[in-house]
Each structure stands twice: as C-alpha cells, then as structure tokens.
Amino acid sequence: MSAAPSATAPDGLVADLVVRAATVLTMGSTELEGPAAVIVRDGLVAGVVPAAEATRYIGPATRVLDAGERTIMPGFVDPHAHVEVASRVASETVDCRAPGRASIDDVCDTLREALPDARDGWIVGQANLFFDQKLRERRLPSREDLDRVSRNTAIAIRAGGHLTVLNSKALELAGITRDHEVVDHSITGKPTVHRSDDGEPTGVVAEMDNLVPWPTLDEGERAAAMTRGIADLFTSRGVTTIGEISETVTGLHAYDDAVRSGRLNSRILVYLWTPGTVSLDQACAHEELLPLEASPDRLRVHGVKMFADGGYSARKAALIEPYLDRAYGRGELALTQPQVATALRRTREAGLQLAIHANGDRAQLEVCEALIAVRDAPGRAPRTRVEHAGNLMPDYHQLTSAWAAADIIPVPQPVFIHNFSEFIPGYVGDYATERQFPFRRLIDDGWALSGSSDVWVGSESCQTEPFFSIRTCVQRRTFHGHELSPEQAISIAEALWMHTVGGATALGVQDTRGSLEAGRYADFLILDANPMHVHPDDLDRIQVDEVFVAGQSVHARRSAPPLTTPHHLA
Numbered sequence: 001m002s003a004a005p006s007a008t009a010p011d012g013l014v015a016d017l018v019v020r021a022a023t024v025l026t027m028g029s030t031e032l033e034g035p036a037a038v039i040v041r042d043g044l045v046a047g048v049v050p051a052a053e054a055t056r057y058i059g060p061a062t063r064v065l066d067a068g069e070r071t072i073m074p075g076f077v078d079p080h081a082h083v084e085v086a087s088r089v090a091s092e093t094v095d096c097r098a099p100g101r102a103s104i105d106d107v108c109d110t111l112r113e114a115l116p117d118a119r120d121g122w123i124v125g126q127a128n129l130f131f132d133q134k135l136r137e138r139r140l141p142s143r144e145d146l147d148r149v150s151r152n153t154a155i156a157i158r159a160g161g162h163l164t165v166l167n168s169k170a171l172e173l174a175g176i177t178r179d180h181e182v183v184d185h186s187i188t189g190k191p192t193v194h195r196s197d198d199g200e201p202t203g204v205v206a207e208m209d210n211l212v213p214w215p216t217l218d219e220g221e222r223a224a225a226m227t228r229g230i231a232d233l234f235t236s237r238g239v240t241t242i243g244e245i246s247e248t249v250t251g252l253h254a255y256d257d258a259v260r261s262g263r264l265n266s267r268i269l270v271y272l273w274t275p276g277t278v279s280l281d282q283a284c285a286h287e288e289l290l291p292l293e294a295s296p297d298r299l300r301v302h303g304v305k306m307f308a309d310g311g312y313s314a315r316k317a318a319l320i321e322p323y324l325d326r327a328y329g330r331g332e333l334a335l336t337q338p339q340v341a342t343a344l345r346r347t348r349e350a351g352l353q354l355a356i357h358a359n360g361d362r363a364q365l366e367v368c369e370a371l372i373a374v375r376d377a378p379g380r381a382p383r384t385r386v387e388h389a390g391n392l393m394p395d396y397h398q399l400t401s402a403w404a405a406a407d408i409i410p411v412p413q414p415v416f417i418h419n420f421s422e423f424i425p426g427y428v429g430d431y432a433t434e435r436q437f438p439f440r441r442l443i444d445d446g447w448a449l450s451g452s453s454d455v456w457v458g459s460e461s462c463q464t465e466p467f468f469s470i471r472t473c474v475q476r477r478t479f480h481g482h483e484l485s486p487e488q489a490i491s492i493a494e495a496l497w498m499h500t501v502g503g504a505t506a507l508g509v510q511d512t513r514g515s516l517e518a519g520r521y522a523d524f525l526i527l528d529a530n531p532m533h534v535h536p537d538d539l540d541r542i543q544v545d546e547v548f549v550a551g552q553s554v555h556a557r558r559s560a561p562p563l564t565t566p567h568h569l570a
C-alpha cells in the first residue's frame with residue numbers, strides 16, 4: 001500500500017460528482033490509505049484522491065456525497081452469464097431448489113402451496129443441478145411423489161436444463177405413455193424417457209424440455225422478466241458489466257428497448273450463441289442484420305459463443321479418459337478443428353471475440369490445436385476465451401501448455417466449487433480427484449483468472465452473488481461443506497481482482513472497467529463493510545448499499561443508510 005494517489009485528476013478539473021468514503025479500493029495499480037474520494041466527470045473516473053485533496057475538484061455544480069465509514073470499490077464484472085434464460089426461468093417457475101427445500105417433503109409442500117397459481121393447468125418448479133445429491137433423501141422426487149401433490153394439475157420439476165421430473169398428468173399432456181417413442185434429437189441433445197422394469201415411464205425425462213407442452217411467457221412478459229432478472233440477479237448485487245450469452249433475437253431487442261428506456265442499468269456485452277441464436281454468417285454481419293440502437297457502451301454485440309462439448313452431469317464433456325459409466329465413452333465433441341479455425345478467422349475479421357465452451361480436457365486440447373493453426377489470422381479482436389478451462393485439469397502441464405500456445409484466456413467458474421465439484425469424481429473417477437479449480441497454482445503461474453456465474457436453468461440462488469463466488473475462491477467449500485483441495489485457496493484481494501479486473505480482462509475491456517482509475521467508467525459500489533477486513537465466513541454477508549453506473553446511482557438497498565451531503569470533506 002502506498003500513500004500516493006492512484007490517479008490525480010488534472011488541475012482545474014471541476015467534478016460532476018465527488019464521493020468520499022473511509023476506504024476506496026481502486027483494484028488498480030495503487031491503493032490509498034485512509035479516507036479517499038472518487039472524482040467523477042462525464043460518467044468517467046477522473047481520479048481517486050485522498051479525501052483531504054478532493055475539495056479542489058468541487059465547483060458550484062458539483063454533487064458531493066459522503067459514504068461515511070463505508071467502502072467504495074469498482075462494480076463487479078461477470079463475463080459469462082445466461083441472463084435471458086435465468087430470468088425467464090425465475091419468472092416461469094416455482095423455486096424448489098435445495099438447500100432452501102431440504103427434503104422431498106419440502107419440495108412437495110412448496111409445489112402444493114403453488115397449486116392455486118397454476119397456469120394453463122401447469123406448475124413448473126425449478127430445482128438445482130445435481131438435485132438428487134442435494135436433497136436429504138439423495139434421490140430425485142418421483143412421479144408418485146408429485147402425484148401426491150396433484151393428479152389434476154400437471155407438475156414438472158426442472159433439475160437444470162437437461163433433466164426433468166413429471167407427474168402422471170404432465171406425462172399424459174406430453175403424450176409420454178408406455179409405448180411412446182422418443183424423437184432422435186431435441187435442442188439440447190438426445191431425449192430419453194426413463195422407465196421402470198415393466199416399461200412404465202418413471203416420470204424422469206432427459207433433454208425433453210422443448211418437447212413438453214408447459215406454458216411459456218408471452219413476449220411482453222418475457223421482456224419484463226429479463227429487466228427484472230438483470231435488476232434482481234445482477235445490478236442490485238453490484239454487477240455493473242455482464243457478458244451475456246444470447247438466447248433469442250427477440251431477447252436482444254428486449255434488452256435494447258430496456259436500455260434505451262433506462263429500465264436496465266448494468267452494461268451488457270453480448271456473445272451471439274452460434275448456431276443457437278444466429279448462424280456464424282449472421283453473427284459476423286450483426287450490424288446490418290441485428291442493429292441495436294442503445295449506446296454501445298451500454299449494450300453491444302461483442303463476441304460469438306460456440307460449444308465444443310457438453311457438461312459433466314450429462315456425461316457429454318469430452319474427456320481423454322472414459323467416464324466411469326462406460327456407456328458414455330469419453331463424452332462428445334461438438335465442433336471439428338476446421339469449424340473452430342473458420343470461427344476464429346471469421347470472428348477476428350468481424351472484430352468479434354470468440355468464446356468457446358470446452359469443458360473437458362480433450363475438448364480444450366482440440367480447440368487449442370485448431371486455434372494454433374490460425375493464430376496469425378488477420379483482423380483485430382480480444383483474445384479467444386475458453387469457457388470452463390481451469391475447472392477440471394487432469395493434466396495441469398498439458399492443458400496450460402496448450403492454452404499458452406493457443407494464446408487463450410481460461411474462463412473458470414469458482415461458484416462450481418460449491419455447486420458440484422464434489423460430485424464430479426462420481427462421474428469421472430480418480431481422474432478428477434484433487435485436480436479441480438487449481439486457482440492458487442494458476443495465479444502463481446501468471447494466469448489472469450476471472451470469476452463468472454454461468455447462471456442458467458438449475459443454478460443456485462446465490463450463483464450471481466459475486467461475494468459468494470469470492471468466498472468460494474477463498475474457502476473452497478463444497479455444497480456439503482467439505483474443503484476442496486485447500487492448498488489451492490487464494491486471498492481475498494486475489495478473489496476481488498478476479499471478479500473485477502479479471503472479469504474485464506476476460507472480456508478484453510480492462511481499459512474501460514474493472515478498476516477505479518482515471519479514464520475508466522465511473523461504475524462503483526458502496527459496501528457496508530471493507531471486504532479486505534472481514535472474516536472469510538462473512539464475505540457473502542457484505543451488503544451492496546448503492547450502485548453507481550457512469551456516475552449515476554442506479555440502485556440503493558432499501559434499508560441502507562442514505563449517502564449524506566457533507567459541508568466539507570476530510
């Protein structure tokens with residue numbers, strides 16, 4: 001720590017806004033000791049200075065606010081989220097997630113209470129991934145459990161985006177009978193109907209969510225759900241920039257409307273999911289085909305997202321070694337090397353950042369090999385991201401060598417340490433033991449890591465809470481409270497960096513956000529405690545009292561003490 005100001009605003013500058021606090025964490029190259037002030041001009045940080053020096057930037061029209069003993073830090077950056085899906089699901093479903101519901105009885109009680117709100121004869125619940133491992137009984141609710149809730153109302157529980165449990169009425173409405181034949185493919189994969197020994201459907205179905213006729217929101221409700229989702233899941237939790245993986249074109253237009261009308265305040269950088277939302281050709285011509293009218297510093301198409309493999313729970317992540325259940329082999333690759341090479345060439349020409357989902361080590365090696373071959377392709381775009389790289393690293397040296405040669409940025413999800421790291425060895429065996437989320441080693445080796453929520457269907461309720469993710473980086477506690485490879489823990493300062501500067505670096509926008517330094521966006525938070533000084537157990541109890549974007553207050557916590565307007569600063 002140094003006493004020198006991190007960035008002194010130019011002499012003669014008159015601020016639009018000055019906010020003083022007992023502590024300002026800049027997350028930049030220098031931190032100040034003692035009370036300090038953020039100097040804001042034209043929506044940007046002009047400097048962060050010792051509080052005593054702030055007076056010289058105050059003119060007659062300058063707004064001056066004092067946060068007292070509280071702490072200011074940069075807004076969080078979440079580089080990988082599926083906000084459209086998560087918001088829609090939050091609006092369409094009844095929350096059945098563990099540990100809020102600890103047992104199958106709790107889940108059934110929740111559904112029973114929701115029966116009067118059934119929509120078109122349906123109640124759809126949202127459960128979290130690995131729901132069977134998280135409930136007291138260590139199994140999924142059955143068709144019979146749900147039939148005891150109702151035989152007249154169709155009930156579905158979506159345990160993530162792949163696995164769903166249906167009651168008898170829901171099976172009937174979906175036309176899933178004893179002799180039902182499943183189609184070959186749905187959007188998410190190969191549909192499966194689980195059956196008992198006598199051939200009767202058990203109620204558990206996989207990859208069938210788009211084939212089951214539960215009601216969905218209309219366009220207006222969907223747009224409202226997305227605006228509410230951003231506010232509840234992100235802005236109010238201090239996330240001021242989101243890297244959003246697109247879902248639908250209408251969803252993008254809904255963001256555009258909401259940003260322009262001031263209903264949506266976090267900044268959004270969109271990665272067009274290819275081919276799910278648009279084709280690669282359409283993505284690269286997005287300016288003509290998908291014009292957005294909002295200011296590009298608030299909403300813009302920034303990249304293209306592609307999937308090179310699937311997930312561990314469906315045993316579709318592409319691994320070098322086979323899954324314990326040999327029927328699944330080594331998982332599945334969804335992209336060929338020529339497809340990856342073409343994607344890099346095309347996106348780079350279009351100035352778009354390529355982000356490739358590659359969960360398994362085999363997928364990462366394939367992707368990196370393809371990228372190396374086109375490393376020098378012309379054009380300008382931020383470095384290619386590999387989503388989920390850094391989560392499971394069976395051979396650390398092999399993977400990091402490939403990442404370095406391909407010049408990629410690994411984008412791991414610390415919150416998955418909590419969500420499911422302890423269940424992974426059950427799928428892949430010793431291959432995974434002590435080889436997950438080696439953050440200490442990666443940081444020591446110079447990798448710029450970020451933290452992201454990857455919020456989707458079946459996420460935890462805390463999944464978009466940056467302080468929860470930060471606590472997980474520091475404590476590495478699993479869902480059932482075990483410590484995952486504690487020697488890989490990192491410090492609070494490092495974890496804060498991952499969720500601010502690190503997130504901005506993954507997006508390639510570290511020059512505009514992530515830290516409070518001159519020239520960066522004036523996106524910052526007022527916290528009720530200094531995260532550097534709390535016990536790690538208390539990290540996720542820190543409250544975000546107020547959120548500023550471009551120097552404007554966009555959220556204030558209801559019971560937080562208001563910022564005061566002081567007569568003098570010191």
Ligand SMILES: [Zn+2]
Pocket residue numbers: 080081082245454
């Ligand atoms: Zn994702």
